[in-house]
Amino acid sequence: xxxxxxxxxxxxxxxAGPMHLTLDLFFDDRATYExxxxxxxITRASIAELYGxxxxxxxxIYEMDRVMAIKISLARPVAAGDLDDSDIYGTQxxxxxxxxxV
Amino acid sequence: MQSEITxxxxxxxxxxxxxxxxxxxxxxxFDIDVIAVDSGSMDPGPNYLGEGKFFADExxxxxxxxxxxxxxxxxxxxxxxxxxxxGGSGVHLEKLMTIVRxxxxxxxxxxxxxxxxTDVEKSLVxxxxxxxxxxxxxxKQELGEEDIDRTSRIVAQVGATPFIExxxxxxxxxxxxxxxxxxxxxxxxxxxxxxPGLTYHLSKILECGAxxxxxSSGNDCLVGILGQDHFEVVPPNPDRRCTVESVxxxxxxxxxxxxxxxxxxxxxxxxxxxxxxxxxxRVRVTGSTFQPRExxxxxxxxxxxxxxxxxxxxxxRDPQIIDRIEPLVDRTHRRVAEMSDVPGDxxxxxxxxxxxxxxxxxxxxxxxxxxxxxxxxxAVGDTQEIADTICGxxxxxxxxxxxxxxxxxxxxxxFPFSPSDVSVGPVYNLSIYHLLEHVDPDVIPDIQLETVGRxxxxxx
Numbered sequence: 001x002x003x004x005x006x007x008x009x010x011x012x013x014x015x016a017g018p019m020h021l022t023l024d025l026f027f028d029d030r031a032t033y034e035x036x037x038x039x040x041x042i043t044r045a046s047i048a049e050l051y052g053x054x055x056x057x058x059x060x061i062y063e064m065d066r067v068m069a070i071k072i073s074l075a076r077p078v079a080a081g082d083l084d085d086s087d088i089y090g091t092q093x094x095x096x097x098x099x100x101x102v
Numbered sequence: 103m104q105s106e107i108t109x110x111x112x113x114x115x116x117x118x119x120x121x122x123x124x125x126x127x128x129x130x131x132f133d134i135d136v137i138a139v140d141s142g143s144m145d146p147g148p149n150y151l152g153e154g155k156f157f158a159d160e161x162x163x164x165x166x167x168x169x170x171x172x173x174x175x176x177x178x179x180x181x182x183x184x185x186x187x188x189g190g191s192g193v194h195l196e197k198l199m200t201i202v203r204x205x206x207x208x209x210x211x212x213x214x215x216x217x218x219x220t221d222v223e224k225s226l227v228x229x230x231x232x233x234x235x236x237x238x239x240x241x242k243q244e245l246g247e248e249d250i251d252r253t254s255r256i257v258a259q260v261g262a263t264p265f266i267e268x269x270x271x272x273x274x275x276x277x278x279x280x281x282x283x284x285x286x287x288x289x290x291x292x293x294x295x296x297x298p299g300l301t302y303h304l305s306k307i308l309e310c311g312a313x314x315x316x317x318s319s320g321n322d323c324l325v326g327i328l329g330q331d332h333f334e335v336v337p338p339n340p341d342r343r344c345t346v347e348s349v350x351x352x353x354x355x356x357x358x359x360x361x362x363x364x365x366x367x368x369x370x371x372x373x374x375x376x377x378x379x380x381x382x383x384r385v386r387v388t389g390s391t392f393q394p395r396e397x398x399x400x401x402x403x404x405x406x407x408x409x410x411x412x413x414x415x416x417x418x419r420d421p422q423i424i425d426r427i428e429p430l431v432d433r434t435h436r437r438v439a440e441m442s443d444v445p446g447d448x449x450x451x452x453x454x455x456x457x458x459x460x461x462x463x464x465x466x467x468x469x470x471x472x473x474x475x476x477x478x479x480x481a482v483g484d485t486q487e488i489a490d491t492i493c494g495x496x497x498x499x500x501x502x503x504x505x506x507x508x509x510x511x512x513x514x515x516x517f518p519f520s521p522s523d524v525s526v527g528p529v530y531n532l533s534i535y536h537l538l539e540h541v542d543p544d545v546i547p548d549i550q551l552e553t554v555g556r557x558x559x560x561x562x
Binding site for chain 2 (some may be wrong): 014015016017018019020021022024025050052053059060062064066067069071073075076077078079080081082083084085086087088089090092093095096
């Protein structure tokens with residue numbers, strides 16, 4: 001078992017428009033990418049549980065083989081700039097992934 | 103049609119500081135046909151659209167325009183930009199044109215400017231709601247009459263179509279209001295018959311400047327060379343490189359779905375794109391395909407003023423206070439509600455606790471007790487006066503709240519500033535962020551021509 005923070009070379013979080021967050025995981029080598037991809041650690045259900053959101057708010061999980069990256073897209077609980085927003089650009093919402101066990 | 107067209111993207115946003123050395127290199131090493139740059143985004147939040155304020159610093163926008171318009175005239179090529187002034191409303195566009203006119207006059211330049219206003223009338227949005235041609239885009243809310251009523255300003259992300267039309271009217275300086283970021287880069291190639299799939303995919307990479315290079319910063323130039331069945335991207339700055347990984351990875355940036363790009367005119371499938379390294383610093387792309395849509399779909403953004411904000415930043419180091427910050431904050435809320443004569447529905451009070459749970463959007467909190475806590479008292483009221491009153495009263499309450507066994511009776515908060523409270527100003531929300539379907543491409547854009555510069559201003 002290892003944590004995603006040890007396996008991924010980049011884990012980033014950003015808004016994709018004001019209504020969505022998109023999280024990208026990049027891997028440096030194919031073996032590690034394949035290990036994470038095949039591990040089933042990243043699913044709609046596991047991400048929903050990790051973030052404490054309804055599964056319907058996990059709008060997409062994409063495996064980009066060519067760049068050895070995994071993308072997770074979520075509906076933002078509040079729109080960017082709303083009164084309850086705490087991260088206008090959505091740059092600090094990746095942290096739950098850092099400790100995800102694979 | 104020419105077999106190749108070269109597009110220069112000087113950086114990711116007008117006003118972020120065009121690097122002169124890279125611009126000179128690009129002009130020296132490439133036969134540039136178009137200079138295009140994005141001027142704005144909804145990313146910084148709805149306030150800029152609501153207030154008609156520029157997002158990038160106006161002095162820096164002027165500096166960048168001076169460099170780019172001088173280059174465009176000397177090269178004899180058109181200059182195009184979209185989402186003027188950051189927000190892209192008519193107010194923003196007019197402000198940007200004031201800067202453009204000044205730059206042209208002071209530098210003895212002359213252009214035929216085409217202005218594309220993309221403000222949207224409420225009547226169009228209402229009509230689309232009635233005909234059922236509105237899709238929510240993640241707000242999870244149906245668009246209702248009340249949302250439209252309370253909206254103060256609406257703009258549309260138009261596509262390349264009005265930019266092409268503006269060029270066809272003879273403009274060589276195109277200033278667009280709110281538009282798809284791809285529009286200023288794609289207009290000239292599309293008007294000359296280049297493949298739309300490749301054109302839009304290249305535009306998507308170029309709009310972020312040099313972000314698709316290994317250094318991954320948008321604040322530098324990127325050159326795109328578009329051919330009949332491929333395109334190539336290369337940064338003119340020799341310290342930067344495009345690699346297959348950097349270019350392919352960029353397609354993931356700020357997008358929910360990495361397999362396609364949507365524009366009003368249709369959808370680009372980029373999942374079939376092939377990337378090839380050409381030399382050390384250049385990448386060649388083939389295979390992106392475009393599926394046109396029969397009628398346009400247009401994303402509209404509308405904002406409403408939510409109120410006015412006042413804040414007080416403060417710090418806490420006392421472990422007794424940090425330990426019981428939640429009940430202390432609760433008591434502050436109650437004290438404000440009970441003792442202030444401001445009605446409860448005229449204000450919204452939040453105490454943001456940095457060090458515990460202020461940053462996460464998802465109620466993620468740290469269980470460890472921090473040694474130091476940062477707080478921001480955040481009051482939003484129907485008027486600035488209400489916001490100031492609530493903020494001030496919350497601040498004095500929290501400062502002096504006492505509890506059993508309290509050791510430090512001096513005060514609970516450390517303020518960095520005097521005055522401790524800051525009136526922030528108007529707060530806006532996105533009241534409309536929806537897709538209007540089946541929109542006639544002529545309905546929204548209002549194209550106006552103007553001769554600017556040496557031959558003096560005037561409506562053409």
